[in-house]
Amino acid sequence: MIRFFLGKILWLIPTLIGITIVAFGFVRVLPGDPVLLMAGERGLSPERYAELTHQLGFDRPIWVQYGEFLWRVLHGDLGNSLVTHRPVLHEFLTLFPATLELAFCAMFLAIVIGVPVGVIAAIKRGSWFDQVSMTTALVGYSMPIFWWGLLLIILFSGVLHWTPVSGRISLMYYFPNGTNFMIWDAIASGQKGALSSALSHLILPSIVLATIPLAVIARQTRSAMLEVLGEDYVRTARAKGMPPRRVIGIHALRNAMIPVVTTIGLQVGMLMAGAILTETIFSWPGIGKWMVDSISRRDYPSVQGGLLMIAVIVMVVNLIVDLLYGLINPRIRHR
Amino acid sequence: MTIRSMLLACSAAVMLTAGAAGAKTLVYCSEASPEGFDPAPYTAGTTFDASSHPVYDQLVEFKPGTTEIEPGLAEKWDVSADGLTYTFHLRPGVKFHSVDGFTPTRDFNADDVIFSFDRQADPKNAYYQYAPGISYEYYNAMDMPKIVKSVEKVDDLTVKFTLTEPNAPFLADMAMDFASILSKEYADKLASEDRKADINNVPVGTGPFEFVAYQKDAVIRYKANPDYFKGKTPVDDLIFAITPDPAVRMQKLQAGECQIMPYPAPADIAALKADKNLTVEEQPGLNVAYLAYNTKQAPFDNVNVRKALNMAINKQAIIEAVFQGAGQVAKNPIPPTMWSYNKDIKDDAYDPAEAKKMLDAAGVKDLTMNIWAMPVQRPYMPNARRTAELMQSDLAKVGVTANIVSYEWGEYLKKSKDPARDGAVILGWTGDNGDPDNFLGVLLSCAGAESGANRAFWCDKDFENLITKAKQSSDMAERTKLYEQAQVVFKEQAPWDTLAHSTVFMPMSKKVTGYVMSPLGGHDFYGVDIQE
Amino acid sequence: MADTTLTPGTRRAQLAEFWFYFSENRGAVIALVVFALILFAAIAAPLLAGHGPDVQFRDTLLAKPMTGNAHGHFWLGTDAIGRDILSRLLFGARYSLFVGFFVVVLALSVGVILGLLAGWFGGWIDTVIMRVMDVILAFPSLLLALVFVAILGPGLINAMIAIAIVYQPHFARLTRAAVLGERSKDYVMAAQVAGAGNMRLMFRTVLPNCLAPLIVQGTMSFSNAILDVAALGFLGMGAQPPTPEWGTMLSEAREFILRAWWVVTFPGLAILITVLAINLMGDGLRDALDPKLKRS
Numbered sequence A: 001m002i003r004f005f006l007g008k009i010l011w012l013i014p015t016l017i018g019i020t021i022v023a024f025g026f027v028r029v030l031p032g033d034p035v036l037l038m039a040g041e042r043g044l045s046p047e048r049y050a051e052l053t054h055q056l057g058f059d060r061p062i063w064v065q066y067g068e069f070l071w072r073v074l075h076g077d078l079g080n081s082l083v084t085h086r087p088v089l090h091e092f093l094t095l096f097p098a099t100l101e102l103a104f105c106a107m108f109l110a111i112v113i114g115v116p117v118g119v120i121a122a123i124k125r126g127s128w129f130d131q132v133s134m135t136t137a138l139v140g141y142s143m144p145i146f147w148w149g150l151l152l153i154i155l156f157s158g159v160l161h162w163t164p165v166s167g168r169i170s171l172m173y174y175f176p177n178g179t180n181f182m183i184w185d186a187i188a189s190g191q192k193g194a195l196s197s198a199l200s201h202l203i204l205p206s207i208v209l210a211t212i213p214l215a216v217i218a219r220q221t222r223s224a225m226l227e228v229l230g231e232d233y234v235r236t237a238r239a240k241g242m243p244p245r246r247v248i249g250i251h252a253l254r255n256a257m258i259p260v261v262t263t264i265g266l267q268v269g270m271l272m273a274g275a276i277l278t279e280t281i282f283s284w285p286g287i288g289k290w291m292v293d294s295i296s297r298r299d300y301p302s303v304q305g306g307l308l309m310i311a312v313i314v315m316v317v318n319l320i321v322d323l324l325y326g327l328i329n330p331r332i333r334h335r
Numbered sequence B: 001m002t003i004r005s006m007l008l009a010c011s012a013a014v015m016l017t018a019g020a021a022g023a024k025t026l027v028y029c030s031e032a033s034p035e036g037f038d039p040a041p042y043t044a045g046t047t048f049d050a051s052s053h054p055v056y057d058q059l060v061e062f063k064p065g066t067t068e069i070e071p072g073l074a075e076k077w078d079v080s081a082d083g084l085t086y087t088f089h090l091r092p093g094v095k096f097h098s099v100d101g102f103t104p105t106r107d108f109n110a111d112d113v114i115f116s117f118d119r120q121a122d123p124k125n126a127y128y129q130y131a132p133g134i135s136y137e138y139y140n141a142m143d144m145p146k147i148v149k150s151v152e153k154v155d156d157l158t159v160k161f162t163l164t165e166p167n168a169p170f171l172a173d174m175a176m177d178f179a180s181i182l183s184k185e186y187a188d189k190l191a192s193e194d195r196k197a198d199i200n201n202v203p204v205g206t207g208p209f210e211f212v213a214y215q216k217d218a219v220i221r222y223k224a225n226p227d228y229f230k231g232k233t234p235v236d237d238l239i240f241a242i243t244p245d246p247a248v249r250m251q252k253l254q255a256g257e258c259q260i261m262p263y264p265a266p267a268d269i270a271a272l273k274a275d276k277n278l279t280v281e282e283q284p285g286l287n288v289a290y291l292a293y294n295t296k297q298a299p300f301d302n303v304n305v306r307k308a309l310n311m312a313i314n315k316q317a318i319i320e321a322v323f324q325g326a327g328q329v330a331k332n333p334i335p336p337t338m339w340s341y342n343k344d345i346k347d348d349a350y351d352p353a354e355a356k357k358m359l360d361a362a363g364v365k366d367l368t369m370n371i372w373a374m375p376v377q378r379p380y381m382p383n384a385r386r387t388a389e390l391m392q393s394d395l396a397k398v399g400v401t402a403n404i405v406s407y408e409w410g411e412y413l414k415k416s417k418d419p420a421r422d423g424a425v426i427l428g429w430t431g432d433n434g435d436p437d438n439f440l441g442v443l444l445s446c447a448g449a450e451s452g453a454n455r456a457f458w459c460d461k462d463f464e465n466l467i468t469k470a471k472q473s474s475d476m477a478e479r480t481k482l483y484e485q486a487q488v489v490f491k492e493q494a495p496w497d498t499l500a501h502s503t504v505f506m507p508m509s510k511k512v513t514g515y516v517m518s519p520l521g522g523h524d525f526y527g528v529d530i531q532e
Numbered sequence C: 001m002a003d004t005t006l007t008p009g010t011r012r013a014q015l016a017e018f019w020f021y022f023s024e025n026r027g028a029v030i031a032l033v034v035f036a037l038i039l040f041a042a043i044a045a046p047l048l049a050g051h052g053p054d055v056q057f058r059d060t061l062l063a064k065p066m067t068g069n070a071h072g073h074f075w076l077g078t079d080a081i082g083r084d085i086l087s088r089l090l091f092g093a094r095y096s097l098f099v100g101f102f103v104v105v106l107a108l109s110v111g112v113i114l115g116l117l118a119g120w121f122g123g124w125i126d127t128v129i130m131r132v133m134d135v136i137l138a139f140p141s142l143l144l145a146l147v148f149v150a151i152l153g154p155g156l157i158n159a160m161i162a163i164a165i166v167y168q169p170h171f172a173r174l175t176r177a178a179v180l181g182e183r184s185k186d187y188v189m190a191a192q193v194a195g196a197g198n199m200r201l202m203f204r205t206v207l208p209n210c211l212a213p214l215i216v217q218g219t220m221s222f223s224n225a226i227l228d229v230a231a232l233g234f235l236g237m238g239a240q241p242p243t244p245e246w247g248t249m250l251s252e253a254r255e256f257i258l259r260a261w262w263v264v265t266f267p268g269l270a271i272l273i274t275v276l277a278i279n280l281m282g283d284g285l286r287d288a289l290d291p292k293l294k295r296s
Helices: A002-029 A034-042 A046-055 A062-074 A088-123 A128-141 A145-159 A182-189 A194-229 A232-239 A244-282 A287-296 A300-328 B002-018 B045-050 B110-121 B137-141 B184-192 B196-200 B246-254 B266-274 B303-312 B315-321 B352-361 B384-396 B409-415 B437-444 B446-451 B461-472 B476-493 C008-024 C026-043 C085-121 C123-138 C141-152 C156-183 C186-193 C198-234 C246-256 C261-289
Strands: B025-030 B060-062 B069-071 B074-079 B085-090 B148-155 B158-163 B209-215 B219-224 B237-242 B278-284 B287-292 B327-329 B368-372 B401-405 B424-430 B496-509 C067-069 C072-074
Touching: A002 A062, A002 A300, A002 C123, A002 C141, A034 A046, A034 B409, A034 B424, A088 A128, A088 A182, A088 A194, A088 A244, A088 A287, A088 A300, A128 A194, A128 C261, A145 A194, A145 A244, A145 C198, A145 C246, A145 C261, A182 A194, A194 A244, A232 A244, A244 A287, A244 A300, A244 C141, A287 A300, A287 C141, A300 C123, A300 C141, B025 B045, B025 B246, B069 B074, B085 B110, B110 B148, B110 B158, B110 B184, B184 B196, B246 B266, B246 B496, B246 C246, B266 B278, B266 B496, B266 C246, B303 B352, B303 B384, B303 B476, B303 B496, B315 B327, B315 B384, B315 B496, B368 B384, B384 B401, B384 B424, B424 B437, B424 B496, B437 B446, B437 B461, B437 B476, B461 B476, C008 C026, C008 C261, C026 C085, C026 C261, C085 C123, C085 C156, C085 C198, C085 C246, C085 C261, C123 C156, C141 C156, C141 C198, C156 C198, C186 C198, C198 C246, C198 C261, C246 C261
Parallel strands: B025 B237, B368 B401, B368 B424
Antiparallel strands: B060 B069, B074 B085, B085 B158, B148 B158, B209 B219, B219 B237, B278 B496, B287 B424, B287 B496, B327 B496, C067 C072
């Protein structure tokens, strides 16, 4: 068991090294000289240019820069943003709660709706519910979510005025020393109306971000359920006269959940990609929007650090899913 | 309509419950996040709006709505007869803000002034590079290391600046954002606690607003400084709601979520003007967009060719199609809000027939040229590619084939500086301090032709003499006359086609009073009030 | 899937069987028709469109759908600079379909070659290739594509290349797994004993037998590529204006979302319908090709 876990973790090391090379290398080959961009129309004298390039370390050999990068990363230092001059890790951690809150909410919606819909669709296979829900799921799966978000804004913010257009909470609420998890802060502050304000800001982005995972989970749950329902032991249990509710509850559902858990894990990477678009549409101050901004501003260290952090997070989540999978499904371990 | 009014009622109710105690709050929907709260290392207006304008003061300041200089932290100043020494007499009794972990024990004095400049000039100063990557680009860009010889303390309330040569724009430079005065006491405290970088996170100044908090990419909060030396500002709280999308800013303004916003989308201006609850103020921006010919390259070294091309390009069409009306045709290299702008200059009229004749007369046939168009949107130029496309079709009408070239922005700036550059380049400039030298000296001097900042590589003796004399004189009337003459020379020689000055719009709620637009493009909320 | 020699007769029989299962899926057949229509619209765009995609009618800015004037009829309205939206959408179909096709071909060919190499030779070749694929897959695809485009410079071709790079590990993994499965089978052994070279074995013998999962993955990538290129366009990193690419159109339309719903609605709808049709076809394909799910 422990060997299985250790093996899994060791296996990640080459990938991790690869990730650092990619994060570092990409950013080096990005066209555009950040020093020149900093100066804009005002320009720089050649001496000043050389001085700044040296200051930022861009004039040293590439492998030296990589070595330093790696060394600093191992010490938890991702460098400083070229734009704000603040530590990249600090910027990442300030914005990460916003993305995490959004992703959590989206995943919650996707699971709470997706799994039951998938199960019911499988049990009532061929019914109108099955057909409608699966068609809807396919539409959701095909959805350009950046457009979907705009449509929701037009309807709920523009026409109905039910939800705010952007932001995380009404400006009237302010939580000094907050955790930046707005829902949590709103509850902890005890201010009247704070929670509902935070929720009303969160709802549309969550729906948008949940759309594709929800569709995938519903479809996956249905097909996993169908497969399990066709297995011998379920048929046996049924033939023995076990009430259908128990058959589904005890045998089928538990076994069907194994592939579903994997699917959910795989959605984490998708969720990050979705966050880039969702956060851009709703001006949500999180990691996705920060990455897009950093790329367009050629903020090398931020792009580099962000790529690294995101890849590591995705990897860790996948690892956890893998391990969970090993726990639920003992067959895997001995392969 | 009913839904709309219900919403208004709702938001009003929310404001009433939340804004207890009747504190007045002004909400500004700003267009982007500030890079930091120390103005000196940055050059972006967005950053100054959030740092130097609300929080800090300078020795001298721009009189609201103008580019004229008035006393700030210095009550008065003397300039020596040779123009080399500036002595500032500081205002007594000015208090710095208190923030978490810092309460000032003394009033503002000469040490703060020395510190604020010394850290930018002296590599040995502890704050010369207080965080990795910090460098004082504006200080360098304004040539301060060359101009300023020394800054000395005469007594607690007197500071003496010695210059290397007479430099009339120097006083205006002292009103710029990089010249903001920071608290030395605060800086020392941060240094002793080994958290110098916090000077960029939690600013302490003497300005009309005290910094309260910043939620990255979302909200900045300030409160009124009750001890401000010009008197407390009417509102109690100032909030910047960072809203990058212009359509969203507009919606928030219309819904009453904020009272004032910058940079509306040009397409929305008509709708904003039509809104009964809003007023839209407008002003020409302190900028110019131009097409600079390479005057060292044939046939553009011939003034008649340059003039002919200028006459072939329909600038009014550019204003309509690219600026969508939010701009005006430029005839001079400096914007009309700037002093010494020469109103009497006559622009070369759009006349393709005459242009063709002039080209023929100059012996230019089947000319093929490059037009450089930058890849990014700038305050003075919403869309350079579209501008270039319009020029392309205009020039085709006089038999000139134009190819549009473009590079990534950093490359563009660099390559366009090369004297061997092939073709004319679209570029522009936004003023820093309201002094004409900031345009004419930077963009059109012989030194600029050497360094490349003068993208036309145009070095004209008459012009050079005029602007040098104007720079060294401290007599305003004389300077004005010299700059007016310089503009005449410029127009005769036509190193550029002056394209446009953009117009800046500022929509705000009718309840907002006392807001004055700055010709320098910054947004300043001192003295702004909200009528209930 | 038991028979392995591909004589013309069995191929026809396979095709018939395939069509039988595919046509059972009503949605897939409808999708096929819709897709054919979109394809037709793309090819015949110059004939169908009432106006040029870049023609600006400066006196009819943001005209509502179903309005017309002296210039003609604007079925879906005009955009901010007076261009006919329907005409732009028709021409845009070319870009989207081309993008999907190009990305799949590129990702498929590179991925299949890498997967074949990895699966067939094993050893360090396998390790290196698959590690590199792992690294690519560790990044969210859209983010990686964004960085690639930032390196290559914004533009439609670069966006397509970026997305193809990000997609090919899926093909490589699938091919490798299939090759590993097929390698030890009798027919491969037999061919090897008969003296067939590596190349011939890989491409002529093994590859055709791994086609089913690749085709399914291919259709999925086709629709995802259209979505992702549109997303890049929306973020300003894909096709550049005035290209009538759907995502780019949406990005240009964003500032009008609260004033001119049609500018925003139709390009997105076009993307949705196209992607949905392809995904429905993909479902049908999978049902028809995958024997395991066939009868469920």
